[in-house]
Amino acid sequence: MTGKELFKKAVFYEILQGLGLTFKHMLFGKTMTEQYPREKPSLPDGWRGAIVQLRYDDGSEKCVGCALCEAACPSHCITVESAEREDMPQKRYSKRYTLDMTRCVFCGFCVQACPVTALASSKEYELATTDKRELIMEMDDLLKLGDKYFPIREKRPQYTEDRFNFFKQNKASGFPVAHVPVVNVPIAKKGAA
Numbered sequence: 001m002t003g004k005e006l007f008k009k010a011v012f013y014e015i016l017q018g019l020g021l022t023f024k025h026m027l028f029g030k031t032m033t034e035q036y037p038r039e040k041p042s043l044p045d046g047w048r049g050a051i052v053q054l055r056y057d058d059g060s061e062k063c064v065g066c067a068l069c070e071a072a073c074p075s076h077c078i079t080v081e082s083a084e085r086e087d088m089p090q091k092r093y094s095k096r097y098t099l100d101m102t103r104c105v106f107c108g109f110c111v112q113a114c115p116v117t118a119l120a121s122s123k124e125y126e127l128a129t130t131d132k133r134e135l136i137m138e139m140d141d142l143l144k145l146g147d148k149y150f151p152i153r154e155k156r157p158q159y160t161e162d163r164f165n166f167f168k169q170n171k172a173s174g175f176p177v178a179h180v181p182v183v184n185v186p187i188a189k190k191g192a193a
């Protein structure tokens with residue numbers, strides 16, 4: 001062993017070298033650590049956080065209770081109970097919509113499956129809680145999150161308005177009934193040629 005190597009061992013040269021680098025970055029370098037939770041990280045646009053429900057511009061919920069999201073969810077964390085709207089026959093809605101966020105893997109399959117774009121991935125990531133029951137979210141919770149992250153709402157489609165107006169106009173006077181003419185078809189007798 002040479003004298004230089006012996007000296008390096010005696011003064012713990014590698015440790016001093018490492019500490020020198022640390023102090024150099026500490027005193028003169030750019031700080032890379034994010035001071036969370038005081039500083040919030042900036043998330044990319046494609047971030048898939050908590051799933052939320054969206055509304056149309058008139059405040060009505062977009063969900064039509066078709067349960068395609070339930071079928072698409074690989075974690076089986078969505079439960080949809082749908083019913084027909086009393087004020088608009090043939091139009092359905094989610095009577096009860098539950099999303100168990102404790103089982104969600106944020107894959108976004110439900111968002112892709114929804115035919116009316118009623119679901120979206122938000123940038124909500126602060127889901128820590130001491131009570132897991134708070135993470136079993138109902139429609140109102142999901143709509144509130146949707147209002148928070150998607151304040152600009154899509155205009156309600158005109159065809160929905162037309163159907164709604166048609167129903168309102170005809171509700172009092174009675175709906176038109178289709179009169180199908182009754183045609184008497186002669187029944188062929190047995191043995192007839």
Ligand code: SF4
Nearest residue numbers: 073104105107108110
């Ligand atoms: S993001 Fe994936 S796991 Fe979560 S509710 Fe949607 S389909 Fe299910």
Ligand code: SF4
Nearest residue numbers: 063064066067069114
């Ligand atoms: S969120 Fe979309 S896919 Fe799910 S039940 Fe409602 S309309 Fe259907």
